[in-house]
Amino acid sequence: MAYVKRALVGLLGLAVLALLAFGGLVLWLWATDYRPPQVVDLQVRGAGEQGAPAELSLLTWNVGYAGLGAEQDFFLDGGSRGWPGPDEVRRYLDGITSYLQSHPADVVMLQEVDRGSKRTHYVNEVVAVAAALPDYAWVFAKNYDVAFVPVPPTSPMGRVVAGQMTLSRWRPTAAERHALPGEYSFLVQLVQLDRCFILERIPAPDGREWVLINTHNSAFDAGQLREQQLGYIKEVMTREYAAGNYVVVGGDWNLILPGVDPDTAFAHTEPRPEFYLPFPEDWTPAGWTWAYDARVPTNRSVSRPWSPGENYVTVIDGFLVSPNVKVEEVHTDDLGFAYSDHQPVRVRLSVGER
Known part of the structure; x- marks a missing residue:
């Protein structure tokens, strides 16, 4: 007893x-929770030319923190791993920077760039990307700054610092970080991303401005967070258009873009994961144009390593442009998800009629 x-x-x-x-x-x-104000001015670093272009080429790519190449799966998507080894991180990062150098664009919008994280062995990817494009101006906005992420329990992610990066051949006159609304429950939010978009201003030839928004919306929610975030994005972009500016919103929307069938657009045997939600049908303002390449998926499920025809694939990355912007061409480069679970989308735009 x-x-x-x-x-x-x-x-x-x-x-x-x-x-x-x-x-x-x-x-x-x-x-230690990261609590930025609603709008933060960002320091523009690097070089960049002075100018007022009538035409812009843009690239958007979620680079998956150089940790989600073709060989990887991810525990939050149903896989078993959280991050790769240091040699794989370096190989993925080398592939990403080599692509950016060999496929130039006037404006490069990147998401999931690590600046000092255990999951990528504390490699400063921001420095590596900026060094790959030395003639560009660039800004970085944190959307993930957590002292210790305690999952997965058997091998915690630990320290994470990451965010979004916009690089431009033309030096912007201003750049801002805008916090996107909506939060998870208290405990979850402490280790989750603080979603945001980067807004940059570049002069246009008629005295107006190109307003370029690099967004990375929430994932893994039931849709309510993404709905709030879309509301704020629409508020900002329509206000800028009403002021006469040329507005481009690009990035990882974490929603299946309008016009893409969620289940039949591409071959896959994996059922669509429940957090892959279609874009709200009535959200897009009249006259605004979606620019994406419907022939090539931009994102794969990372419930397992990449296997063509097996993983669920769809289009969640692309651009939305205001009615006074003309889409000249758009193309997704099929890299076989070699370096990231996303693929780069490229667009060429010109000043159109208001």
Whole structure:
């Protein structure tokens, strides 16, 4: 009987210690939580030319923090892993920067760029990308800054610092980080991304401005967060258009773009994961144009390593342009998801009639 009592006391003690440890972790995460203001001016770094282009080429690519190449799966998508080894990170990053150098665009919009994360072995990818395009002006906006991500439990992600990056051949006159609305529950939000978009202004030849928005919307919610974020994006983009500007919104929308059939657009044997949601049908303002390449998927499921015809694939990356912007051409480069779980989308635009 005494042995049983001692065992129960021991178990109680362990439970108390576990609760104290959990409480300490929550307190630490709350104290170090990244809480940026709604709008933050971003410092424009690098070079970039002065000018007022009538035509722009743009590229958007979620580079998957140089950690989600073809060989990888991811635990949040149903896989078993969280990040690759250091040699794989370097190989993916080399592939990403080589592509950017060999496929130039006037404006490059990147998502999921790590600046100092355990998951990518603390490689500063921001520095690597900026060095690959030394003649470009660039800005970086954090959307993930967590002291310790405790999942997956068997191999925690740990420290994460990451964000979005916009690089431009033409030096912008201003750049801002805009926080996207909506949050997960308290505990989840402490280790989740703080979603945002980057807004840049580049002069246009008629005295107006190109307003370029690089967005990375939420994933893994039931749709309510993405709905709030779309509301804010629409508010900003339509206001800028009403002011006479040429507006381009590009990035990873984390929604299946309008006109893409969620289930039959591409060959795949994996059922569509439930967090792949279609774009709201009535959201796009009249006269605005979606620019994407319907022939090539831009994103794959990372529930397993890449296997053509097996993984679920769709189009969630692309551009939306205001009625005074003309889409000259758009193309997705099929890289076989070699370096990321997304593929780069390229568009060429010109000033159109208002």
